[in-house]
Amino acid sequence: MHIGKIRHKINVSSEFTELSKNDESAAYLLAEKGMFQQACYFLIQAMEKAIRAKIFSLVNPNIEYFRERNRTHSLDSAVEFLIEIISTDNMIKKQVSVQLQQHVLGNTKYGYxxxxxxxxxxxxxxxxxxxxxxxxxxxxxxxxxxxxxxxxLSDLHKFT
Incomplete structure (x- = not known):
């Protein structure tokens, strides 16, 4: 017996965006019930999926390299990959990395x-x-x- 139905030929960036919003909504519902541990987990999931949505809006998701680099379930690896693809200019990559890691994500070890x-x-x-x-x-x-x-992520184009 199968559970669910697979939809084909989706826009992967849009799907990640929707999944991110849904994870955020689930987090708020859990927080309302005092389930902060689970709510925080869903917020981290929402962050990861928001980054993956951005990545797939910048690269062709049908290219195997990009698919494989985006297969992990790690916020940290998603950040690393976003920085890798954001620009060919190393100075821009460094600026984006500092802004994202320090000022947005707060130098937190999200994998941990x-x-x-x-x-x-x-x-x-x-x-x-x-x-x-x-x-x-x-x-x-x-x-x-x-x-x-x-x-x-919505303002990222201003860096490049």
Whole structure:
């Protein structure tokens, strides 16, 4: 038995945009119920998909190289790839990287956060498993970063 129905010949950039908005909506619904850990996870998912939407608006998604480079499920790798393709000018790449990493995303290790929001993690330093606890203020911080990211991505053409 199959679950769902596959739609073919989609505009991948538009789909990522819609998925990003849906993840953001799910995050707000979860936050309203006090489920901040899950809500923060969905905000990170929304960020990643917003970046992938931008990437696929700049490159041909039918080219195998771009498809393969965009297969990961990592916000950090999406940022890295966006910076790689944004310009051939290394100075512009550096400026975009600094603006995006420091001022928009807040130098957060999203790969770490993405995993630790979902699973306990073993820390050798403490010789124990640990979990990350997040609350409303963390949700609000990530929500603000998502809004900054959306604005940054819409204005990105001004850098290049």
């Amino acid at each position: 956060l993405h995993n630790n929001l979902r699973y306990p993690t073993y820390f050798k330093k403490y010789n124990s498993y640990s979990v990350i606890e997040v609350g409303k203020s963390d949700f609000e911080l990530l929500s603000n970063r998502l809004q900054l990211l959306r604005k940054f």
